[in-house]
Amino acid sequence: MPANETVLGSTRRPEDYLPPEQGPHDEEEPLIPPETPPPAGSAVCGTAMLLIVFGLLISTVAFASLYYHLLGAPRLPKWPKPSISPLGKYSRAAVAADNELCSEIGRNTLLRGGNAVDAAIAALFCIGVMDTHSAGLGGGHFMTIYNSSTQKCTVIDAREVAPKAATETMYEGRWNESRTGWRAVAVPGELHGLWTEFEKYGSRKISWKSLVQPTIDLLEEGFPTSHALAEALEGKAQYIAGESTMGEFINPKTGKVYRTGEQIKTRKSLLNTLRRLANTSNPLQEFYEGEMAREMASEFKRFGGILTEADFASYRSLVISSSDVIYTSLKNDRVICGPPPPSGSAVAQAILNVMDGYKYNMKKFKDVSLLYHHFIESSKFAYAARSWLGDPAFVHNATNIARNITTKKWAEWVRHVEAKSLITDETHPDEYYGGSFLAPPQDHGTTHISVVDSHGNAVSVTSTINL
Structure with a gap:
């Protein structure tokens, strides 16, 4: 690090995550213009599709990858085994969810003529049951859609929003209420996003009911408790036992939470909800403005929550156009696209952008070691920048910072090709990497689904309930 350069520390400002010569900036006039969307012919894919390559490195999501051949009519096993390869290669299409049964539901949707969006919706309904601790109708998601015909990306922001009665001080002295209990729940966006995606980007060859029905079948017939779900239930066993509305997670045969x-x-409650949503011509009317919304608002009031009918009725998911999507160009005409803040897509793109500037001879042990080291160090710088990101409605520099950390100039600053590299052959104290705090909150990750259909369309969707 040059002698006249101040070491990054927790007291630095968000603009310090731009190259050193840059000063304070306004979101309306970025000093480093965002790189233009990819020209025709560029290969574009969702952020998570490239992250699959790094699956063994980050080890945060276990993917069960499945494929199909559209030539002929192959006989498909009911419960196919997951691929043992960390990087699968498929001839026509692929569905990757972190539960095998949900991957199959998505794959079967493709076989029935659905596109990548249809398959992602069907798989996400399933995840809401199989991984109910990570996603579901009570949460929200970001979906990035790549259209192979236009070679552009669109994003649906269906994340939750705070109820109108929420305040900045409502959790003071009782922080645990921000994670458990009725006051922890935000206005859910999951269903609004799924219906919006179905209406705007679905194939029109698959009915809404047929996308929900496989998950209804799982609930009717019963399904095995996954290790991840069992672990989550065990971690909250005491709370579940004391919460009257969560009795469905208690195994009546043992009197304890379900085990693997x-x-x-x-x-039964979720089963009835999905049946109602599958059989209505307008699920948004039913869930956000109809009888279901009134039932939920009444229940929240009875148990001390703050969600109201007005909160449900006012919710809208956002369609983010291609021009507002975050893009990063890599070698060999590869381009990553993903949501702007409050999504953390820019963080993943920043890591890959820094790594893209290195060259390795993978036959040399030293280069293999350096690859892992550089990946870890790149992640530290990117996650330090992440601490300055947030909802642009409240963090006015968030979008500008996200665009800057995905530029070649920022990646070069981290590698510091013209001077001593910020990424050295050593690791450093936390303050070296910067960030607005040195002790980040617990971050457990969530669930993700990736789909590519036979026409080259791709979907990358991250869903969560923030537990």
Whole structure:
């Protein structure tokens, strides 16, 4: 690091995550203009599709990858085994979810003539049951859609929003209420996003009901408790036992929360909800403005929550156009696209952008070691920048910072090709990498689905309930 350069520290400002010569900036006039969307002919894919390459490095999401051949009519096993390859190669299409049954539901949707969006919707309904601790109707998601015909990306922001009665001080002295209990729940966006995606980007060859029905079948017939779900239930066993509305997670045969492999057939409330949503011509009317919204608002009031009918009625998911999507260009005409803040897509893009500037001979042990080291160090700088990101409605520099950390100039600054590299052959104290805090909150990750259909369309969707 040059002698006249101040070491990055927790007291630095967000503009310090631009190259050193840059000063304070306004979001309306970025000093480093965002790189233009990819020209025709460029290969574009969602952020998570490239992250699959790094699956063994980050080890945050276990993907069960499945493929199909459209030539002929192959006989498909009911429960196909997941690929043992960390990087699968498929001839026509692929669905990757972190539960095998949900991957199959998505794959079967493609076989029935659906496109990548249809398959992602069907798989996400399934994830809401199989990984109910990570996603579901009570949460929200970001979906990035790549259209192979236009070679452009669109994003649906269906994340939750705070109820109108929420205040900045409502959790003071009782922080645990921000994660558990009725006051922890925001206005859910999951269903609004799924219906918007179906209406605007679905194939029109698959009905809405047929996308929900496979998950209804799972609930009716029963499904095995995954290790991840069992672990999450065990971690909240005491809370579940004391919460009258969560009795469906108690195995009636044992009197305890479900354990790995045990069949769950007690999710009757969710089953009835999905049946109602599958059989209505307008699920948004039913969920956000109809009888279902009134039932939920009444329940929140009865148990001390602050969600109201007005909160449900006012919710809208956002369609983010191609021009506002975050893009990063890599070698060999590869381009990543993903949502702007409050999504953290720019963080993943920044890491890959820094790594793209290195060259390795993978036959040399030293280069292999350096690859891992550079990946870890790049992640530290990118996650330090992440601490300055947030909802642009409240963090006015968030979008500008996201665009800057995905530029070649920022990546070169981290590698510091013209001077001593910020990424050295050593690791450093936390303050070296910067960030607005040195002790980040617990971050458990969430669920993700990636789909590519036979026409080259791709979907990358991250869903969460923030647990």
